[in-house]
Amino acid sequence: METKTERHLTGRQWWGLTVLALPTLLLSLDFSVLYLALPSLATDLAPTGSQELWIMDIYGFMTAGFLVTMGTLGDRIGRRRLLLIGAAAFGVASVVAAFAPTPEVLIASRAVMGVAGAMVLPSTLALIATLFTDPRQLAFATSLWMSCFMGGLVIGPVIGGVLLSTFWWGSVFLLGVPVMALLLILGPRVLPEEHDPGAGRLDLVSVGLSLITVLGAVYALKELASHGWEASPALILGIALTAGMAFVRRQLILDSPLLDVGLFRDRVLSSTMTIWLLGGAVQGGVSFLMAQHLQAVLGLSPLAAGLALVPASVAMIAAILAAPALAQRFGIGRVMSAGLVVAALGAFIVAQVGTGELTPLLAGYSVSILGLGLPSGLVPGLILGAAPSHRAGSASALQETAGEFGMAAGVAIFGSIAASSYRDRLTASTTDAVPDRALDSISGAISAAEALSPSAAHDMVQAAQAAYAGGFTTAALVAAATFAALALLAATQVPRGADVVIQQQPDTPEARSSDVPARGEGAAEQ
Numbered sequence: 453m454e455t456k457t458e459r460h461l462t463g464r465q466w467w468g469l470t471v472l473a474l475p476t477l478l479l480s481l482d483f484s485v486l487y488l489a490l491p492s493l494a495t496d497l498a499p500t501g502s503q504e505l506w507i508m509d510i511y512g513f514m515t516a517g518f519l520v521t522m523g524t525l526g527d528r529i530g531r532r533r534l535l536l537i538g539a540a541a542f543g544v545a546s547v548v549a550a551f552a553p554t555p556e557v558l559i560a561s562r563a564v565m566g567v568a569g570a571m572v573l574p575s576t577l578a579l580i581a582t583l584f585t586d587p588r589q590l591a592f593a594t595s596l597w598m599s600c601f602m603g604g605l606v607i608g609p610v611i612g613g614v615l616l617s618t619f620w621w622g623s624v625f626l627l628g629v630p631v632m633a634l635l636l637i638l639g640p641r642v643l644p645e646e647h648d649p650g651a652g653r654l655d656l657v658s659v660g661l662s663l664i665t666v667l668g669a670v671y672a673l674k675e676l677a678s679h680g681w682e683a684s685p686a687l688i689l690g691i692a693l694t695a696g697m698a699f700v701r702r703q704l705i706l707d708s709p710l711l712d713v714g715l716f717r718d719r720v721l722s723s724t725m726t727i728w729l730l731g732g733a734v735q736g737g738v739s740f741l742m743a744q745h746l747q748a749v750l751g752l753s754p755l756a757a758g759l760a761l762v763p764a765s766v767a768m769i770a771a772i773l774a775a776p777a778l779a780q781r782f783g784i785g786r787v788m789s790a791g792l793v794v795a796a797l798g799a800f801i802v803a804q805v806g807t808g809e810l811t812p813l814l815a816g817y818s819v820s821i822l823g824l825g826l827p828s829g830l831v832p833g834l835i836l837g838a839a840p841s842h843r844a845g846s847a848s849a850l851q852e853t854a855g856e857f858g859m860a861a862g863v864a865i866f867g868s869i870a871a872s873s874y875r876d877r878l879t880a881s882t883t884d885a886v887p888d889r890a891l892d893s894i895s896g897a898i899s900a901a902e903a904l905s906p907s908a909a910h911d912m913v914q915a916a917q918a919a920y921a922g923g924f925t926t927a928a929l930v931a932a933a934t935f936a937a938l939a940l941l942a943a944t945q946v947p948r949g950a951d952v953v954i955q956q957q958p959d960t961p962e963a964r965s966s967d968v969p970a971r972g973e974g975a976a977e978q
Contacts, residue, residue: 514566538571737866791826
């Protein structure tokens with residue numbers, strides 16, 4: 453049913469929203485669309501094990517690493533200009549990736565796609581803030597943007613499976629060409645241009661520190677999730693944290709900082725960013741374990757596992773789209789906290805499900821994802837609302853970087869929790885010596901079982917599946933507790949009133965200073 457907010461949108465706003473939402477869907481989809489294409493890709497290009505990892509991860513690494521830089525660059529040179537440059541680069545790199553003759557070419561093209569994605573993503577959200585000036589329209593537009601962003605992440609494997617059933621692996625990259633072509637054609641006609649005329653030069657030292665911080669942290673967390681605590685990724689993580697502290701100190705003394713850390717003086721923004729970061733970490737970790745559980749424990753194929761998660765994706769998108777209207781009626785803080793309580797309940801249901809109960813497992817997961825969709829639909833507006841309009845690109849890049857970092861951290865943290873529980877349970881459940889390979893992961897246990905007699909292999913797999921299910925249960929309980937704590941944070945720190953939904957700070961000389969007023973203090977009283 454068409455809402456009053458939607459009826460009042462002009463034709464230019466509808467077209468602008470379309471050309472901004474579709475690239476967002478595509479860019480987030482590209483994070484996961486290769487999951488099912490890797491086997492056929494490996495057959496054609498014969499990459500080494502290390503090259504396979506870089507093919508999968510380089511896109512996300514480069515996107516996460518350059519988001520802050522590109523968001524600030526868009527504030528300086530113009531967000532529409534940066535968006536169109538990124539769209540052109542992404543389209544060309546997609547064609548190169550689709551027909552890459554060697555692993556090296558594919559890795560390089562995926563890296564360019566990641567940098568181009570970092571140009572496009574913060575620009576899309578910042579331009580939405582410019583295109584929609586009415587708070588209610590802006591709330592609807594950002595919730596639609598967020599539904600595209602989150603939806604693309606979860607439907608990537610499904611889209612990849614459908615394309616691979618008919619076409620070759622390179623077809624998954626060609627999805628981007630018509631979408632970016634549409635953006636290049638319509639963007640100059642329907643999108644406004646805005647930048648900060650008072651912005652200074654881009655500080656290259658800050659750019660370097662931000663890249664070391666984000667790239668180092670994301671890489672280290674992924675390595676720790678895959679191989680456990682080892683010296684090399686732990687050292688890289690320490691270097692990233694040190695660079696991050698140096699980055700923050702430098703921003704405090706620059707006249708034109710790459711990232712306005714003064715934004716965090718706003719209580720609403722800092723609380724919302726915490727909810728977004730930790731909520732994304734929990735979702736990323738539980739979703740990763742869920743995908744493994746469906747395949748390794750319940751025996752679903754990758755495509756069947758992806759299709760099984762479609763209901764949860766639909767539930768999340770519905771919640772994201774409904775969030776602004778619910779916030780107008782019941783208040784932002786209440787809607788966010790209620791959603792997080794529902795997410796905690798869903799995670800608790802997941803924790804109670806046994807190894808072979810597919811339907812209740814999917815039901816609990818869907819409830820959890822549905823609940824998380826409510827705060828997710830409000831986060832972009834709250835963060836944009838805390839920032840002056842001339843810093844919208846920087847604020848949106850900050851949100852997306854926190855989301856990327858949160859998901860990477862979630863996979864590492866929850867993967868480590870589940871892996872530790874898995875090893876302990878597997879060791880305790882068998883009297884015979886367990887091969888090291890089986891202790892590493894459930895896939896290692898299944899592989900190790902192939903060398904055993906049929907009865908011994910059956911016992912090994914059964915024990916490994918039970919141990920993994922126990923580890924998954926432990927991680928789900930931690931997720932439920934985390935969601936409950938975030939619900940309390942939302943209830944006490946996020947304003948109840950509905951009138952602060954995405955009401956941007958004015959573009960005044962006072963707003964341009966780094967001493968951003970603590971709007972959350974007054975809003976919380978509403």
